[in-house]
Amino acid sequence: MKLYGSTTSPYVRRIRIVLASTEHAFLNLQIFSGEDRELLVSRNPTLKVPCLEDDGQMIFDSRIIYNYLADKLDHEGLSWEEENQLTLIDAANDSFVQLMLLKRSDFDISQDKMYFRLQNERIEAVLSALSEQLDAGGFSGWTYPEICLYTMIDWVLFRELHDMKDYPQLLEFHEQHHNRIEVTATDPRS
Numbered sequence: 001m002k003l004y005g006s007t008t009s010p011y012v013r014r015i016r017i018v019l020a021s022t023e024h025a026f027l028n029l030q031i032f033s034g035e036d037r038e039l040l041v042s043r044n045p046t047l048k049v050p051c052l053e054d055d056g057q058m059i060f061d062s063r064i065i066y067n068y069l070a071d072k073l074d075h076e077g078l079s080w081e082e083e084n085q086l087t088l089i090d091a092a093n094d095s096f097v098q099l100m101l102l103k104r105s106d107f108d109i110s111q112d113k114m115y116f117r118l119q120n121e122r123i124e125a126v127l128s129a130l131s132e133q134l135d136a137g138g139f140s141g142w143t144y145p146e147i148c149l150y151t152m153i154d155w156v157l158f159r160e161l162h163d164m165k166d167y168p169q170l171l172e173f174h175e176q177h178h179n180r181i182e183v184t185a186t187d188p189r190s
């Protein structure tokens with residue numbers, strides 16, 4: 001099994017954590033240029049990471065990769081409630097990725113523009129909804145939804161995209177998990 005990704009991507013990190021005790025090769029790519037981008041083009045026309053190669057087959061998108069691995073490794077599948085949690089996390093994470101790419105492309109994202117506003121509104125709505133779920137006792141284990149929540153929060157803090165000070169529940173959740181071995185082993189800072 002070969003996982004194509006980068007050490008900084010929160011979507012890739014989810015799958016690295018899921019694969020922590022499964023033998024696999026990890027290809028750390030510089031996805032935006034050079035030979036690594038050519039390799040990515042040849043493997044995945046969506047030009048996104050992660051993607052997984054297994055038994056001569058390519059699987060795209062972390063969510064689909066998780067379903068593929070759950071099937072293959074006999075992990076439990078996701079409930080509809082967990083699918084919804086992933087949709088919330090992915091929505092905020094995608095908006096954060098968009099804002100980061102805009103910033104890297106020298107857009108001033110503090111301007112009052114519709115596109116920026118839509119991303120920011122989505123981010124705040126989702127972070128509030130996730131905080132409410134934590135208040136209600138959600139995300140209390142360490143399965144795929146918690147892994148995805150953790151990797152998003154940690155990446156946002158790492159990239160300094162949001163200080164999360166208005167969401168103490170999210171910071172507390174982050175604190176609760178940050179010493180896990182598979183978490184420290186995949187820390188984008190090291």
Ligand SMILES: N[C@@H](CCC(=O)N[C@@H](CS)C(=O)NCC(=O)O)C(=O)O
Nearest residue numbers: 009010011047048049050061062063
């Ligand atoms: N829905 C995808 C999102 C993956 C994604 O956005 N990955 C980012 C890295 S964090 C990426 O490859 N971005 C490249 C681009 O947007 O061109 C998944 O869950 O795998």
